[in-house]
Amino acid sequence: MERRVKVKVEKLCKSFGDLKVIEDCSFQIYDGEFVCVVGPTGCGKTTFLNMLSSLLKPTKGAVLIDGEEAGPKKHNLSFIFQEPSAFPWLTVEENMAYGLRAKHKDKAYIKEQTEHMMELMGLGKYRRSYPKELSTSTEQKIVIGRAFAMNPDLLLMDEPYGQMDIKTRFYLEDEVIRIWKECQKTVVFITHNIEEAVYLAERVLILTNKPAKVKEEIIIPLPHPRNVEDPEFVRIRNYITDQIRWW
Amino acid sequence: MEERNKLEAAAGKLRFERRRERQKALLLGIISIFIFLTVWQMLCTLHIVGENVLVSPIKVIQAIWIKAGDTRPDGNTLLQNILSSFRLVLIGFGLALVIGLPLGLLMGWYRPLDKFIRPIFEIIRPLPPIAWIPIVIVILGIGTAAKSFIIFFTTFVPIVINSYTGIRETNQVYINFAKTCGYSNWRIFRTVGIPSAMPLAFAGMVIALGNGWGTLVAAEMLASNSGLGYMIFMGRSYGRIDIIIAGMLVIGLIGLALTAALELIEGYVLKWRIKEK
Incomplete structure (x- = not known):
């Protein structure tokens, strides 16, 4: 089946002064796809994501979503950051609705969407709690739920589990896959953890060192949930590790 | 389920221990005040200091009691003086709040406004409020x-500075998230900047209110015919040490009550601020 192109990145370049961070980067992301971006530390992964979400303007080239230049006012973009980013002054319920309020006036729709997401994330019992009253993993679940609740055209995740312990990370990785399947959203997930990338992604983009461009893309045909001990899984993981090591 | 019960039991124990801590602190406070008053009383009853210098706490309390219905020596009952001072502080502080809070927040958020107003503010800021009197x-x-x-000037400066600093320290991640949602800068200011500035802004208000109430006596030096500061000055003119100390005591107590009231409001508005996880 031919998949529809959702995001098209064309000859993207970004430099800060003389420093070239991204050079001539082109690729496509299909509708409903889960893509992981991996690359050496400090290769400009975050810069890359900041351009997808148009927090930064590219120096040259363009990011097109559904054929139009990407912009937060036009498109539903949703960002999950590395640092905890649930608003501490809003309750779980209000946090969930925050992203939706940017573009929707219809209270009933916001309510319905928020309820749906809270149920999906199992956060209903905390609806009146504030993030600081909850554990770190629950707080991150608020952030994930808030992002999915916005019904995003594109969901960008910037090493969202980078600072979590292994148990929490495994749990949240399974959660994000479950919700992605449920909601059928396009996800771009940045990580430097190769195992995480192979565990989650349908397709992995490997970036080169600075100035970054796409070195290779690898399709991972394994069904979810994946077994980290499956020989095929191990083979792909080792292959990607080599690609990054021998850039 | 059992684990949950254990957790709840532990939380209950923690709450109980915290309450014990608070009770201990309260008890220590009461003892300290009691010792202070006893020493003071002893100094007077044993005539270690003369009555023209210091009167005993009992006399001060008597003076407050009498002053409640008596207009001598300054021409007002205690309540009239309190209300008069209260009005001054509320007008001064209220104005400072209404002007200073939005000013500090907007200056902290919009750079050009900051650059425009800052030079004037920096000149005004170090001036002691008393220097404004002439x-x-x-x-x-x-x-x-x-x-x-x-009063306005004493309270204005800490309110502006704290709300300014508070909004400047807004976590960039929150702002970025709001941006990627497609919010306009003005809406981000309202929904992210202001709430995140509130803890520091409130701290500023508490300082401001304390300062304002403290400057009261100086402000009432400007010729008044009522007010607690005025009462103290009249006490001095008539050599009534008891009235002077009574005035000081009432100022102190009301200052304490005002701060407590403001902190109560703070606790309600900032109920999301839980100190520990």
Whole structure:
């Protein structure tokens, strides 16, 4: 089946002064796809994501979503950051609705969407709690739920589990896959953890060192949930590790 | 389920221990005040200091009691004086809040506004409020406006500085998230900047209110015919040490009550601020 192109990145370049961070980067992301971006530390992964979400303007080239230049006012973009980013002054319920309020006036729709997401994330019992009253993993679940609740055209995740312990990370990785399947959203997930990338992604983009461009893309045909001990899984993981090591 | 019960039991124990801590602190406070008053009383009853220098706490309390219904020596009952001072502080502090809070927040958020206003503010900031008194008399005379203006200046500066600093320290991640949602800068200011500035802004208000109430006596030096500061000055003119100390005590107690009231409001508005996880 031919998949529809959702995001098209064309000859993207970004430099800060003389420093070239991204050079001539082109690729496509299909509708409903889960893509992981991996690359050496400090290769400009975050810069890359900041351009997808148009927090930064590219120096040259363009990011097109559904054929139009990407912009937060036009498109539903949703960002999950590395640092905890649930608003501490809003309750779980209000946090969930925050992203939706940017573009929707219809209270009933916001309510319905928020309820749906809270149920999906199992956060209903905390609806009146504030993030600081909850554990770190629950707080991150608020952030994930808030992002999915916005019904995003594109969901960008910037090493969202980078600072979590292994148990929490495994749990949240399974959660994000479950919700992605449920909601059928396009996800771009940045990580430097190769195992995480192979565990989650349908397709992995490997970036080169600075100035970054796409070195290779690898399709991972394994069904979810994946077994980290499956020989095929191990083979792909080792292959990607080599690609990054021998850039 | 059992684990949950264990957790709840542990939480209950923690709450109980915290309450014990608070009770201990309260008890220590009461003992300290009691010792202070006893020493003071002893100094007077044993005539270690003369009655023309210090009167005993019992006399002070008597003075407060009598002053409740007596207009001597300054021409007002205690309540009239309290209300008069209260009005000054509320006008001064209220104005500072209404002008200073939005000003600090907007300056902290919008750089051009900051650059525009900052030079003037930096000149005004280090001026002690008392230094305003002569010019205020010339411009505004000696009425309520003049006195409120002095209070206004003491309270204005900490309110502006704290709300400014508070909003400047807004976590960039929150702002970025709001941006990627497609919010306009003005809406991000309202929904992210202001709430995240509130803890520091409130701290500023508490400082401001304390300062304002503290400057009261100085403001009422500007010729008044009522107020707690005025009462103290009249006490001095008539050599009534008991009235002076009574005035000081009432100022102190009301200052304490005002701060407590403000902290109560803070606790309600900032109920999301839980100190520990």
